């Protein structure tokens with residue numbers, strides 16, 4: 001598929017990453033798979049956490065570093081899955097998580113390259129990279145859902161800042 005809406009952006013600080021999370025949440029499609037790429041410390045968990053918060057998750061948002069997956073019910077009755085596959089020994093371990101055919105509304109997957117063929121394909125790939133004291137982010141859609149999402153994100157992003165920062169009480 002032709003990628004017409006690649007987005008590249010500089011995120012100067014953690015708050016900028018969180019604001020992107022708000023924009024992702026505000027424009028979320030009904031069902032979407034997000035692959036989060038980037039080295040250790042690139043900001044993948046920061047982005048996933050901010051997205052989940054903005055979707056209304058109020059309790060603890062634990063890193064799934066050891067559990068591999070954390071599941072969150074969403075206000076509209078759907079479910080979000082946050083995966084971190086950094087410590088997975090074998091992609092086959094995913095079979096034991098009971099995620100086969102999971103109808104999750106949203107998949108946020110850190111270290112997806114370690115999950116191999118057992119993971120659902122990405123609608124949207126988000127790549128984070130260290131750039132000085134900040135981060136560069138690149139969003140690439142891999143499906144029509146991802147393409148529509150990126151178009152919506154472009155509209156929402158400048159606006160997300162105020163509402164998001166307010167909702168966090170800053």
Ligand SMILES: Nc1ncnc2c1ncn2[C@@H]1O[C@H](COP(=O)(O)OP(=O)(O)OP(=O)(O)O)[C@@H](O)[C@H]1O
Nearest residue numbers: 011012013014017040041042043044045046134135
């Ligand atoms: N745009 C940014 N500019 C500067 N620092 C940031 C930015 N976004 C996130 N950070 C900071 O980077 C640090 C690491 O972030 P985080 O834990 O989200 O990385 P990660 O990609 O999930 O790493 P890992 O692969 O180890 O799980 C945190 O202290 C976070 O506040």
Ligand SMILES: [Mg+2]
Nearest residue numbers: 044045084110
């Ligand atoms: Mg992480």
